[in-house]
Amino acid sequence: MHTHHPILEQLQAPLKRIKPAALAVALSGLTMAAQQVGATVSAPALQAVAAPYYGARADVEGLAQHGYVEAQFFVNGRAQKYKQSGSWASDGKWNASVASSGNPYSTLLIVRRPSDPAKFNGVVLVEWLNVSTGYPLDVDWGMAREEIVREGYAYIGINAQKEGITGIQKLKQFGDLYKPGSIPDDKLAFDIFSQAGKAVRDQAAVLLGPLQPKVVIATGHSQSAAAMVTYANAVQPLESVFDGFLIHGRGLTGLKLSSSDNIPLSASLRADTTVPIFMIQTEWDINLGGATSKQVDTSKLRHWEVAGTSHADQYLLDNIALVSQREVGWTPPACKRPYNSAPFYLVENAAIHQLKNWIVDGTAPSVAPRLQRDFFGSIKKDADGNALGGLRLPDLDAPIAKYGVSNSTTGSLAFLDIFACVAGGSTTPFTAAKLNSLYPTHDDYVRKYKAAADSAVAKGHILAVDRDAVVLKASQAAIPK
Numbered sequence: 001m002h003t004h005h006p007i008l009e010q011l012q013a014p015l016k017r018i019k020p021a022a023l024a025v026a027l028s029g030l031t032m033a034a035q036q037v038g039a040t041v042s043a044p045a046l047q048a049v050a051a052p053y054y055g056a057r058a059d060v061e062g063l064a065q066h067g068y069v070e071a072q073f074f075v076n077g078r079a080q081k082y083k084q085s086g087s088w089a090s091d092g093k094w095n096a097s098v099a100s101s102g103n104p105y106s107t108l109l110i111v112r113r114p115s116d117p118a119k120f121n122g123v124v125l126v127e128w129l130n131v132s133t134g135y136p137l138d139v140d141w142g143m144a145r146e147e148i149v150r151e152g153y154a155y156i157g158i159n160a161q162k163e164g165i166t167g168i169q170k171l172k173q174f175g176d177l178y179k180p181g182s183i184p185d186d187k188l189a190f191d192i193f194s195q196a197g198k199a200v201r202d203q204a205a206v207l208l209g210p211l212q213p214k215v216v217i218a219t220g221h222s223q224s225a226a227a228m229v230t231y232a233n234a235v236q237p238l239e240s241v242f243d244g245f246l247i248h249g250r251g252l253t254g255l256k257l258s259s260s261d262n263i264p265l266s267a268s269l270r271a272d273t274t275v276p277i278f279m280i281q282t283e284w285d286i287n288l289g290g291a292t293s294k295q296v297d298t299s300k301l302r303h304w305e306v307a308g309t310s311h312a313d314q315y316l317l318d319n320i321a322l323v324s325q326r327e328v329g330w331t332p333p334a335c336k337r338p339y340n341s342a343p344f345y346l347v348e349n350a351a352i353h354q355l356k357n358w359i360v361d362g363t364a365p366s367v368a369p370r371l372q373r374d375f376f377g378s379i380k381k382d383a384d385g386n387a388l389g390g391l392r393l394p395d396l397d398a399p400i401a402k403y404g405v406s407n408s409t410t411g412s413l414a415f416l417d418i419f420a421c422v423a424g425g426s427t428t429p430f431t432a433a434k435l436n437s438l439y440p441t442h443d444d445y446v447r448k449y450k451a452a453a454d455s456a457v458a459k460g461h462i463l464a465v466d467r468d469a470v471v472l473k474a475s476q477a478a479i480p481k
Contacts, residue, residue: 053177054168055110055136055157057145060323066149069115073207074180075158075199076106079191082235084261092270094234096257105183105192107165108136111207113154121152122214123356124200126242128193128224128231129157129164133416135328136164139221139312140246140348142319147349150465154208158196160189160227171327187258189227190235193218197241215359217352218242222249222311230254230263232277233270240274244359246351248280249311252289266291273300276358278365280351282309282344283387284405284425286371287379297367304368304461306347307390308403310340310425317424333417334410340425342395342403343470346462353463366460384430391461394452394470398445400435400479402428435480442479449474 057063058070081103085095110129114120125148129136136159141148148155159165165181168174183192199207200216218241220228228247233254236242252266266289269277277300281292286305295303312320317332317339324330354365372380372389380388385402396403404426409417430438439445450471456462462470 054171054174054327055108055138057112057141057323061145063112063149067114067116067119068112068149069209071111073109073111074106075109075192075196076104077192077195078102078104079188079195081187082190082238082257084234084257084263088234088262088264088267090264090267092229092233092268093272094230094270096234096238099187099258103184103188105188106181107183107192108159108168108178108181109196109207110138110157111155112141112148113208113211114152115209117210117212119152120154120211121356122212124154124156124208124213124216125246125352126193126197126200126216126218127155127157128218128220128227129159130220130222130224131159131161131164131167132223133419134163135167137320139224139249139316140219142316143221143313143345143348144352145319146466147352147463151353153352154211154213156196156200156207158193159183160192160196161186173327186255190231190257193227193231194235194239194241215243215356216241217244217246217355217359219246220248223255225250226253226255228254229267229269230257232273233267236273236275237270242275244276244278244355246278246280246348246355248348248351249282249285250279250289250292251285252291266294268292268295269301271296271298271301276300276302276355276364278302278304278351278355278358280304280306280347282306282311282313282405283371283379283390283403284309284311284340284423287405290373290377293370299364302365302367303370304347304351304365305371305390306342306344307371307387307392308340308342308396309344309347309393310342310403310405310423312339312420312423312425313344314339314341314424314427315343315345317420320420330416333412333414333420335407335421335424335426336410337404337407337426337428339407339427340403340405341401341427342393344393346393346466346470347391349466350460350462354460368459368461384434385428392452392456393462394449394456394467394474397452397455398449398474399438400430400445400477402430404428432481439480445477445479446471446475 080101081099083099127140162183357363368391407426453467
């Protein structure tokens with residue numbers, strides 16, 4: 001059975017697979033007892049299996065040429081279960097207590113890191129892997145991989161939920177490799193995530209080799225973003241594991257700690273957070289859950305709404321397709337319209353960069369305008385059907401298409417196909433006549449696009465290095481036709 005949540009019901013499609021045999025042998029002997037009670041991180045029995053392991057990307061993304069290595073571990077430990085304490089209100093000031101402890105689990109952890117300590121920037125991103133498709137999916141890696149490797153971040157993906165490990169166990173190509181994995185129920189998920197975060201520092205020699213971590217950031221998208229809302233509101237105040245949070249694609253509220261919790265239908269992130277929290281939402285997310293716009297920016301909270309973007313942009317879905325075929329046999333579906341090509345991933349790159357600076361030197365990100373609403377609360381659109389207000393990508397201020405947040409398959413009723421089309425939104429290119437009216441010459445288009453990109457850089461909404469790449473792409477586009 002799939003794990004569902006209103007916002008997560010639209011994204012992803014399974015992952016990938018690799019053949020880093022040499023790396024596996026090099027890491028296979030690493031084992032260390034955790035410094036905290038109950039957690040043990042060890043390399044899985046990978047060296048004994050002649051098949052690739054799940055979730056690997058080095059072969060398709062050329063990590064070695066970027067000076068990165070990839071490894072995989074089982075995390076074996078005993079976790080706590082939490083429960084709600086008192087009533088939870090929409091302000092996110094949620095109290096929790098330990099319901100039980102000593103609950104055994106064994107799960108998957110993925111590491112991608114610089115091999116050279118000189119390349120490492122000291123920051124580790126820990127992602128709560130998304131399992132809404134039935135398998136763990138590394139969404140933040142898929143979106144921000146370019147920024148991660150060029151700036152020297154270390155990345156860890158932890159499968160905290162039962163469905164992720166049971167999904168991998170169904171994949172015949174891995175034999176019994178993942179048979180030892182076990183998460184009895186998702187009540188353990190929040191402490192499993194905490195233990196992964198703590199292990200970054202307590203067991204750095206195992207997970208990160210020679211790297212010395214200085215900052216540990218928690219991330220999560222869609223269903224995992226809902227988990228991050230609850231974690232930041234209720235668990236972080238108890239455990240103080242993470243130095244900051246990146247939350248994106250969230251729904252109206254969080255995930256329950258236990259089935260008996262009475263969780264509000266919509267909730268903000270708590271304003272009294274002691275660590276920075278950066279929340280970025282696409283137009284798709286806001287269209288589905290407009291109440292998240294009530295989040296107030298503070299000295300520790302930042303909320304960005306990105307006009308014209310969908311829950312999973314074309315950049316992410318193309319990457320998922322690249323690696324998912326070999327693991328679960330998924331190929332991109334035939335959608336009625338092409339995926340939304342507005343590059344939300346550029347904003348995530350900038351958000352990670354700014355969140356790092358916020359934590360390290362106290363430089364808070366800029367405040368971005370919210371999407372404009374009409375009398376009925378719907379997002380306002382211009383004459384071409386594109387959103388007004390919000391954080392503006394150059395693709396929205398020098399548009400060549402309508403960037404929509406709805407789509408569907410051309411007939412397939414397969415869960416993953418519907419999931420990808422609906423989450424992927426749509427792109428409807430302008431007609432040649434429309435393009436000629438907007439941009440009489442190619443130079444005119446490039447000039448307007450460049451000005452919009454420069455404005456986004458000046459506001460801190462995209463990075464200069466990404467600006468250069470998209471301006472080059474615009475200069476090579478056949479606009480006008």
